[in-house]
Structures are given as C-alpha cells and as structure tokens.
Amino acid sequence: MSDLKLFRLDAAGRDVELHGSTVALEVELQRRIEAGMEAMLGIRFLASEYPTGPWHRGRIDTLGLDENGSPVVIELKKGSDSGVMSQAVSYLSWLESAQHEFEALVRKVLGAEAAEAIDWRRPRTICIAAGFSHHDRVAVQRLPERIDLVRYRVFEGGLLSLLLVDSSPGSPTVASSRRNQERCAEVDSAPAALVAPSPTSVGLVPECLRDLYMELDGALTAWGEVEVASLRHYIAYRRLVNVASVIFRPKHEAILVYLRLDPDAVELEEGFTRDMRGIGHLGTGDLEVRIVSAADLEKAAPLIRRAFEAA
Known part of the structure; x- marks a missing residue:
C-alpha cells in the first residue's frame, strides 16, 4: 500500500479523514527526523549537514548507524525531487571511500565498541520525501546499492507518518580496507x-x-x-x-x-x-x-x- 490514509472519530462517532501536508521548510523535517530517528528508524544519530569534500561536492543531510551496525546516509526532501536518487548513490560512493573518517566519527559520538562493530558489507541510504516518481522506484530495483524510499506526511496535532514505498536490499559489498577484509574473513569462518x-x-x-x-x-x-x-x-x-x-x-x-x-x-x-x-x-x-x-x-x-x- 503506497497511499496511507488516516482517520479520526468526530463527536458524532463518524470517521473523518485527516488530510496530510508537507513541511514548509526542509529543515523542519530534518530536525524532527533527527530528534526521533532511533525510535522511528532504528538509527543512532551521528552528524547533520556532513560535508563530503571537494570531489563529491555536497553535504549529507544526516549520517547515522543503524541497529545492525550498518552505516546510513539519510537524504530529505520537503517535496518530490528527481535528484534524490543521484544524490543517494553519490553519497554511498563517498561513504565507501571515507571508511576511516566514518569510523572516527562513530568512535567520537558512540564510542569504540560501536566503531569496531560497523558492518561495511551493507551501507544504506534512506531517502525521505513527499513523493517519488515511477522512475525512482524502478531505479531502486535496478541499482546494486541498498536504498529505502520513504514517503512522509505531517498532520494536525503534531502527527508525522513515514511510509516505506519501495526498498532494495542491495548487494553486500566487500571493501578494500584491511580491517574490513579481516572482518569479512571472520564472518566467513564463523x-x-x-x-x-x-x-x-x-x-x-x-x-x-x-x-x-x-x-x-x-x-x-x-x-x-x-x-x-x-x-x-x-x-x-x-x-x-x-x-x-x-x-x-x-x-x-x-x-x-x-x-x-x-x-x-x-x-x-x-x-x-x-x-x-x-x-x-x-x-x-x-x-x-x-x-x-x-x-x-x-x-x-x-x-x-x-x-x-x-x-
């Protein structure tokens, strides 16, 4: 189901549909997601507006580490933006090239134990937007990256809905770093x-x-x-x-x-x-x-x- 509908009972006991809307400013959505991302998405917060350097030329909206130890890039759009998929792939590319930088960030924010437990085989991106095109959903299924497309709506009374509209498990990656090779060997011999x-x-x-x-x-x-x-x-x-x-x-x-x-x-x-x-x-x-x-x-x-x- 890609179209979530919410209803409430009125004084007469009748169901009245709540009509969702989008946020006025993207930063409103970002602050709300970052404040509750562990409860909403099972992800621990690491950083906001994280710069990716001169080659990738961008700022990742939110960086996190999920409950399974996978690095997560979260991109947010207040509306529907055809560029969200290209950003997602670009930032995952940055993530693979910046493993030591990411591990240092995890160590600083969450501690050494969390940094040592990072699973580099399954980095992921979560794109949260008001909507996605048919082409976005087709692309998710064709790309080897692990990407979740999540549609949001806000409702009166402070309600926020998140609906997973499409997802790709991706293909596990084997990074070239010596530490990751050791970890993968450890898994293979388990x-x-x-x-x-x-x-x-x-x-x-x-x-x-x-x-x-x-x-x-x-x-x-x-x-x-x-x-x-x-x-x-x-x-x-x-x-x-x-x-x-x-x-x-x-x-x-x-x-x-x-x-x-x-x-x-x-x-x-x-x-x-x-x-x-x-x-x-x-x-x-x-x-x-x-x-x-x-x-x-x-x-x-x-x-x-x-x-x-x-x-």
Whole structure:
C-alpha cells in the first residue's frame, strides 16, 4: 500500500479523514527526523549537514548507524525531487571511500565498541520525501546499492507518518580496507549457526534445526514486504526497522527469536518467552521467544503477527 490514509472519530462517532501536508521548510523535517530517528528508524544519530569534500561536492543531510551496525546516509526532501536518487548513490560512493573518517566519527559520538562493530558489507541510504516518481522506484530495483524510499506526511496535532514505498536490499559489498577484509574473513569462518540461511542455502542451517527454521522463516515472511538480512551474529527480518532477529542454538536444539514487542504487553511464560530489557544479547528486540518444536512455533505465531502489525 503506497497511499496511507488516516482517520479520526468526530463527536458524532463518524470517521473523518485527516488530510496530510508537507513541511514548509526542509529543515523542519530534518530536525524532527533527527530528534526521533532511533525510535522511528532504528538509527543512532551521528552528524547533520556532513560535508563530503571537494570531489563529491555536497553535504549529507544526516549520517547515522543503524541497529545492525550498518552505516546510513539519510537524504530529505520537503517535496518530490528527481535528484534524490543521484544524490543517494553519490553519497554511498563517498561513504565507501571515507571508511576511516566514518569510523572516527562513530568512535567520537558512540564510542569504540560501536566503531569496531560497523558492518561495511551493507551501507544504506534512506531517502525521505513527499513523493517519488515511477522512475525512482524502478531505479531502486535496478541499482546494486541498498536504498529505502520513504514517503512522509505531517498532520494536525503534531502527527508525522513515514511510509516505506519501495526498498532494495542491495548487494553486500566487500571493501578494500584491511580491517574490513579481516572482518569479512571472520564472518566467513564463523560457525554455520551464525550464517543467514535461506531456502536456497539450507545447507548452512544446523541440521537439527533445518526443518524448524524453514517453518519459522515462512511465518516471519508471511506479512508482506520483509527484508531478510544476513548479519554477523543473527538474521534480521526488517521493514524500516528490525521486527525480528533469529539466532540458532544447535547445542540446545533451539531457535531464539527476538521480537520488537513490549514485554509488558505479553503474558510471559517461563521457558518460552522472556523480557530482555536490560539484558545484553545478540540481535535486536525486547521479547525473546524460544522455539524448540512445531508446537512452540504455533504458539509464537500470534506474537509474530503482533510484531509485524505494529511495525
């Protein structure tokens, strides 16, 4: 659905459509997105109006690091601008050539641990605008870069809507820096449990969990457009933000699923669901669901549905 409609009940109990508009100044949108980008997009703020130097000749509206450790360039347009795609590609090119500069920025703003965990295989651009042309949407699907097209609208009462209208997972890149080569080698040598499986590469899944995972994957991809991202230590199922993260525990013949759900809104069950707030863990999501059987997967289905409906 590319056309979001919002309604409210009037005094007579009738639905009245709220008509969205665009911001008067682009900086209004930028300030709002930057102030709430972690909640809205799962991205930690790094810098605003960041200069790209004499070759790329521009200023990136917003730089960030997403919840999976991927560098993010955010470009904002108050209206519809045919140049947003060319800017997106240009700034991703700058990002690949400025890895050390970006790592230094992350270290300064977020600390050494975040800088060491940057995943250079999957840098991305998010273009936020009032609208996109058909040609923009076609281009996203043809380009090898990882790009999200997000349409915004503002409504009375301070409401802001963000709608993902098109997205390309891109092709993982292998940067030439020695540090990134070492990181990629580390990933390549990781045990099978940490490599993202798919229907075409089920040999990478622990044998004891293969059938169970295939059923789980079907449940996690049944809710419309979902990107499945192969990361260092988990598999992310995402839209604009991670909705679920999957980790294998072959020694215990278990799959752990971390859902983007408020544990306070769930009746926790010992041995099946757990509140992970304040507990360090791989993946993202505050609710852990432990799946060891088809019965567990069936019991988890309503929780998975709730997570994706809220995303």
